[in-house]
Amino acid sequence: MSFYRPKSIERLNQTSSVSEFILLGLSSWPEDQKPLFILFLIIYLVTITGNLLIILAIHSDPQLHTPMCFFLSFLSFTDICFTTTIVPRMLVNFLSHKNISYAGCLTQMYFIYALGNTDSWLPVVMAFDHYMAVCGPFHYVTIMSHHHCVLLVSFCSLPQFHSLLHTLLLNHLTFCDSNIIHHFLCDISPLMKLSCSYTFVNEIVLMTEASAFLVTPFLCTAFSYIRILITVLKIPSATGKHKAFSMCGSHLTVVTLFYGGIFYVYLQPVSTYTVRDHVATIVYTVLSSMLNPFIYSLRNKDLKQGLRKLVGRRKPQAAPS
Numbered sequence: 001m002s003f004y005r006p007k008s009i010e011r012l013n014q015t016s017s018v019s020e021f022i023l024l025g026l027s028s029w030p031e032d033q034k035p036l037f038i039l040f041l042i043i044y045l046v047t048i049t050g051n052l053l054i055i056l057a058i059h060s061d062p063q064l065h066t067p068m069c070f071f072l073s074f075l076s077f078t079d080i081c082f083t084t085t086i087v088p089r090m091l092v093n094f095l096s097h098k099n100i101s102y103a104g105c106l107t108q109m110y111f112i113y114a115l116g117n118t119d120s121w122l123p124v125v126m127a128f129d130h131y132m133a134v135c136g137p138f139h140y141v142t143i144m145s146h147h148h149c150v151l152l153v154s155f156c157s158l159p160q161f162h163s164l165l166h167t168l169l170l171n172h173l174t175f176c177d178s179n180i181i182h183h184f185l186c187d188i189s190p191l192m193k194l195s196c197s198y199t200f201v202n203e204i205v206l207m208t209e210a211s212a213f214l215v216t217p218f219l220c221t222a223f224s225y226i227r228i229l230i231t232v233l234k235i236p237s238a239t240g241k242h243k244a245f246s247m248c249g250s251h252l253t254v255v256t257l258f259y260g261g262i263f264y265v266y267l268q269p270v271s272t273y274t275v276r277d278h279v280a281t282i283v284y285t286v287l288s289s290m291l292n293p294f295i296y297s298l299r300n301k302d303l304k305q306g307l308r309k310l311v312g313r314r315k316p317q318a319a320p321s
Contacts, residue, residue, distance in 0.1 A: 120218075123255045173199065265277050
């Protein structure tokens with residue numbers, strides 16, 4: 001006499017968890033690999049160079065030792081780390097080696113979420129700085145002191161348990177049958193789709209806790225700019241309005257670019273995740289980090305002047321005749 005055993009239970013008992021994954025990358029066509037390698041190598045070099053120049057310009061020019069530039073230098077540092085967690089692995093993937101170990105995959109996912117959390121909260125403190133500059137200028141120097149700025153940056157780095165929680169939950173899943181990830185990085189949604197374990201808890205946590213961590217900083221940023229807009233509209237001088245909008249314009253561009261990509265990818269059920277989401281992922285992981293230095297430096301006259309001074313100091317001077 002035999003008893004029926006569900007296929008999923010049979011599969012779990014007969015197979016063991018995988019020891020490595022295969023990242024398919026952006027394209028499976030061999031002729032696409034070298035052009036993609038060159039493209040993302042250029043993007044990576046531009047990202048590193050641009051963000052390093054921002055950091056060096058801010059720290060070498062005393063006129064740029066302001067709260068906003070302090071936050072911007074920390075954002076540039078985070079963007080360098082964020083991009084380095086993703087792009088070098090992509091470049092290796094384009095050339096030949098598509099395998100990544102199980103531990104390496106979870107490690108990459110942890111740092112992507114950890115640095116992504118920091119990147120999502122930094123716009124909040126930058127928006128708060130703008131809010132104090134426009135809505136509370138008489139208290140700005142006291143509230144945005146260096147000590148308070150350091151505390152705010154430390155606050156941006158605190159929500160790391162969000163990344164740790166998802167990594168630990170994913171580590172308890174069993175992966176069998178297929179180890180092929182249809183993505184260019186180790187992300188939680190494609191990994192859960194590969195698992196043959198019960199992922200209901202993971203999906204609930206992703207749709208609740210992760211959503212809160214994404215929506216909360218966005219709402220805080222939006223609230224700050226709504227208050228700024230209300231205050232700016234009350235300014236009688238057209239010059240004053242232009243100056244206020246110019247100060248906030250670059251930051252709003254960065255916020256829209258970053259949160260737009262994140263919301264498109266993560267605020268949806270895991271079952272609906274498709275290859276089309278790769279484009280949105282590239283926007284908030286790679287392109288956003290590359291464009292930040294250009295967006296901020298083009299709209300900030302003091303920063304542009306600081307960059308000119310930095311580049312001017314490093315030009316070789318002609319030898320005296």
